Amino acid sequence: MVLSISVDSRFVHKMWEEHELAKMVEGGIPFPMLSDQSGEIGRAYGVYDEAAGVDIRGRFIIDPEGIVQAMEVLTPPVGRLLGETIRQVQAFQHVAKTGEVMPAGWRPGQPTLTPGPELTGKVWKVWKPGEE
Template sequence: MAASLINTNVLPFKATAYHNGDFVQVTEADLQGKWSVVFFYPADFTFVCPTELGDLADHYAELKKMGVEVYSVSTDTHFTHKAWHDTSDTIKKIDFPMVGDPTGVISRNFGVMIEEAGLAERGTFVIDPQGKIQIIEINAGGIGRDASELLRKIKAAQYVANHPGEVCPAKWKEGDATLAPSLDLVGKI
């Protein structure tokens, strides 16, 4: 199902997030007009999850400079997110909204709900300013994600969005050469 979400609009949702000491409402409309990352993880107070969220927090300033907002999402409540933020040194570093999805609506909208467990898969979704999903990454529960690789992918997505007719090859990094698909390139790469 995840592959079918590429270039589709984010489905409607309404949730409460813990953000900068407050509880705030977040909807799909908040993802419009800027690049966004929706970062699903199974649960607060676990093992791999804080390492991923801490890594993302360490890269948050650079993401903000790129015009990207991050929304972490688990099926925990916003109250649980606050308690985790208040008690974990790693999670205290987080400045992005921590969205509660206790009903699983958002996790189901993005196709990452593990129904039998009531938890979300490790899913990362990059959404463009038009609200369309451009990147999807889903990892098994025991495999943590790397925020620096996410940054590279977002830079590539932003480059392609700003340069119609060009594409970014494997391992592309900002400043590297791109490709302009054409009949002349067929069989030459």
């Protein structure tokens, strides 16, 4: 489930969706566009810029129990890469299912690691990030 949030009103969200986004995204925006006009929600998540009066680019991955598993916050000029978010969600879902862990640079389909005494000092044998 995706929820987007900005300080714009729901009425502006409607106009933006209808007049611009629906022309960029086939079928329109499939997720709820939330309004945080007081900045209260952004403040609680540490992404509200008091001086500018906006929520900056914060992205949070929340698991089915309501626990924050990942966050990423960027200043306004640079946009995000959805693929990286999806990769992280896939990795966290894999951990939740198997208990295995993912080394740096892991992508779905690549080998995972099972932590334990036997693996200590042996990661170099099973994980070679240079080879893909």
